[in-house]
Amino acid sequence: MCSGDAATVPGGHADRPARPQPHGSLLNPLHLLYLACFLSQSVFLSAQFALLLYALQLPLSPTMAGLLISLGGLGPALIAVNIGKFIDRRGARSPMLVALAAQLAGAALPALSQSLPVLFLSSFISGTAFIVFRIASQQTVGRLGDGSTRAKHFGHLGLVYSVATVAVPLAAGYAIDHAGFAATFLGNALLALLPLVAIASSIIAIPGPAASAASGGRGNSAFALLRDPALRRLMVATVIINGAWDVFMFLAPVYGSQLQWPASRIGTLTGSFAAGAMFVRAIVSLLTARFTSWQILVMALALAGACFALMPAFVTLPLLLAIAFLGGMGMGVALPVTMALIFETAPVDRAGEVIGLRTLINNVSQASIPLLAGAVGALIGLAPVFWGLATAMLGMSWSSRAYWRSHRRKGQSPGGTP
Known part of the structure; x- marks a missing residue:
């Protein structure tokens, strides 16, 4: 099905926007969602950066430090398909809320204890939660557009990620130097609180599941x-x-x-x-x-x-x-x-x-x-x-x-x- 069709057929292509596309106000759903994505990305990047620096000061071997960081990426990705299936069936709002709450908890753990098991647990929770939020947010960005606007929307989302990738390590490094690791971990956790409250209170409106997905969808691999x-x-x-x-x-x-x-x-x-x-x-x-x-x-x-x-x-x-x-x-x-x-x-x-x-x-x-x-x-x-x-x-x-x-x-x- 080409983009711009008047209706969405179950099993057809995802060309139908979830709602009329936002225009005008700076506080439209997409801009607010971009801000939530920036904050979620910032929590993840700052947590990984601070965890790595703290682990190297323990000192931890480079191999173990690499394992600590990779635990937050490759491991959670293995369940990414099942996460996507759940989001298709139930919608993105609940997974986003759970993911942000988990990011908050995962980022705050090292502020309470800097033991090695806690660091590994923090990395795993933060990484898993970030991947859940990222899949849910990407699906939402796609549904808030159509074939004529999706490339632009995903380009803007990519710009948000790029800015976070450049800015967050600089900010985290400055915070560690001037406030210490514990305060940095705690402050980082509080960043997740902003999008969590915004989505929970529907300040950021997240569309529900597509009708065909909510009714069951297909069960193929x-x-x-x-x-x-x-x-x-x-x-x-x-x-x-x-x-x-x-x-x-x-x-x-x-x-x-x-x-x-x-x-x-x-x-x-x-x-x-x-x-x-x-x-x-x-x-x-x-x-x-x-x-x-x-x-x-x-x-x-x-x-x-x-x-x-x-x-x-x-x-x-x-x-x-x-x-x-x-x-x-x-x-x-x-x-x-x-x-x-x-x-x-x-x-x-x-x-x-x-x-x-x-x-x-x-x-x-x-x-x-x-x-x-x-x-x-x-x-x-x-x-x-x-x-x-x-x-x-x-x-x-x-x-x-x-x-x-x-x-x-x-x-x-x-x-x-x-």
């Missing part, structure tokens, strides 16, 4: 959804994009070290990449007004692939900064666009389940691809790793273009806005 060619293609694109993002953030410092750069130069290079992503997410409305989501995805993958291919050929900072910025632009817009297209391609009664499946696939790839890239880089050098990812992105861009054009010629939607 989540992986059976990948039989849909468009959805399968988008999931593969997501793996490539997320993997390439993590590989860049991992290999760029290694590349800078090989060039014998000081830490400030290396930080500038990775910062340029992040700045490109933030910039394009800030102007995503201009892109979605001019191009379809599939066109943006094709161009974004081509741009990012070209930048990865060029990266190993240069050693001067200005050129590498420009390449990193453009690569960040490509990947920064590709992620929210794939999220929007995945939502539009998914059956309306299984959108949360598909988002959970995406979360599972992403977390597994984020844990494995950098390890594989590091091993390959150690054996044959960094250039083949960059070129391999460039080939994957350029190939996905070309095949997605052919896929989109073939459906357009037939007058069909390939899963997104035609």
Whole structure:
């Protein structure tokens, strides 16, 4: 079903907004939801940052410190599909409330006791709660839009995440230096109280479940959804994009070290990449007004692939900064666009389940691809790793273009806005 249809058919694509889209006031549902997402992301990032620094001061071995942090990410992702199914059936409001309450409790635990078991418990609770809230909020953002606005909405949500990723470690570090770990943990927990009260009091209105999902939906395996060619293609694109993002953030410092750069130069290079992503997410409305989501995805993958291919050929900072910025632009817009297209391609009664499946696939790839890239880089050098990812992105861009054009010629939607 193409976006803009007059009704939503059970099992059809998730193109129907849950309610009329908000306009005008700054206090519309989407803006308030973005604020809640920012606070939830801030609680998670600050908790992980403070836990890691405190653990290293115990002292804890780097291996155990890595386990402490990974417990808050990879483990909870394994239940992401079931979380998505529950959200589809019951709606996002209750999971959001439970998740925020759990984030508050998980963040506050180390303020009461800094023993090692408490730190591990805090990491697990905080990570699990954050993933629940993130899946629920992404499903809600998707339902508050339609095929013409979802890419813009997810782009703005991505910008919120980007700002939190940059600002929170700085703020948490300042708080730890001036107030100590216990006060930082407690203050961090209080951040979760604001969206918790706002959602509980319906200041932030969260739509209920889709009618077809509330009546039962379908019971097929989540992986059976990948039989849909468009959805399968988008999931593969997501793996490539997320993997390439993590590989860049991992290999760029290694590349800078090989060039014998000081830490400030290396930080500038990775910062340029992040700045490109933030910039394009800030102007995503201009892109979605001019191009379809599939066109943006094709161009974004081509741009990012070209930048990865060029990266190993240069050693001067200005050129590498420009390449990193453009690569960040490509990947920064590709992620929210794939999220929007995945939502539009998914059956309306299984959108949360598909988002959970995406979360599972992403977390597994984020844990494995950098390890594989590091091993390959150690054996044959960094250039083949960059070129391999460039080939994957350029190939996905070309095949997605052919896929989109073939459906357009037939007058069909390939899963997104035609």
